[in-house]
Amino acid sequence: MTFQPATRLTEQIADHLAHQIISAELAPGERIPEVKVARGLGVSRGSVREALLILEARRLIDILPRRGAIVCALNADEVEPLCELSAEILSYYFRRLAASVDGREEALAPLREALDAIEETIDVGDRTQFVQAKVSFVQAGYSQLADPFVTSSLESLLPVGARLAHLVAGHADHDARDALRLGKAVMCAMLERNDTRINELVHAHYRRLAELASECLLGTAREPLRRSA
Numbered sequence: 001m002t003f004q005p006a007t008r009l010t011e012q013i014a015d016h017l018a019h020q021i022i023s024a025e026l027a028p029g030e031r032i033p034e035v036k037v038a039r040g041l042g043v044s045r046g047s048v049r050e051a052l053l054i055l056e057a058r059r060l061i062d063i064l065p066r067r068g069a070i071v072c073a074l075n076a077d078e079v080e081p082l083c084e085l086s087a088e089i090l091s092y093y094f095r096r097l098a099a100s101v102d103g104r105e106e107a108l109a110p111l112r113e114a115l116d117a118i119e120e121t122i123d124v125g126d127r128t129q130f131v132q133a134k135v136s137f138v139q140a141g142y143s144q145l146a147d148p149f150v151t152s153s154l155e156s157l158l159p160v161g162a163r164l165a166h167l168v169a170g171h172a173d174h175d176a177r178d179a180l181r182l183g184k185a186v187m188c189a190m191l192e193r194n195d196t197r198i199n200e201l202v203h204a205h206y207r208r209l210a211e212l213a214s215e216c217l218l219g220t221a222r223e224p225l226r227r228s229a
Contacts, residue, residue, distance in 0.1 A: 011051070093151075098191075122179075
């Protein structure tokens, strides 16, 4: 029997605050007061303090002397290196996953289900759910790979990556169905054990993400067209 501890309270608090930061409910530069969060969630300040340390490690907040926890600003200069690093790690992850799957289509069932969930969020038009579904697609392969070094590296990047994806989803030129096309193409390449194709697909996706994110942060993005009632 494998021991599986329940999610710690501090991780639940961190996830709650991370959701607010990723969805822009908490804006860049906004302060996160420990006392207010503790009262609002009915938890101790100590638990909130530990949760804030988790968020700092995820690069979602800065903890500054005499100012406390401040939501990190998204910096245009950091977008390209972040996307390059994410592409490298994600490409490696999918290539390792392809080797583990070894051409067995049934082994990709969790990823196919996650891809269906992405499509559902696109149909609904919920940006926050869409970004979470994209994260879940990546995480869907963890059980198949079972490599803690790769998965922990991904987990450290996913929160800030999700924040960037949420920003880009508001760009007029963003096509949410690119995520579906990418997922399907990557799974096909995985079944074919085509590492070169996996690498090309992932890097192309992140180059486009970096381009759109930079335009959003520099204020050069076009406004989305509003649908007629």
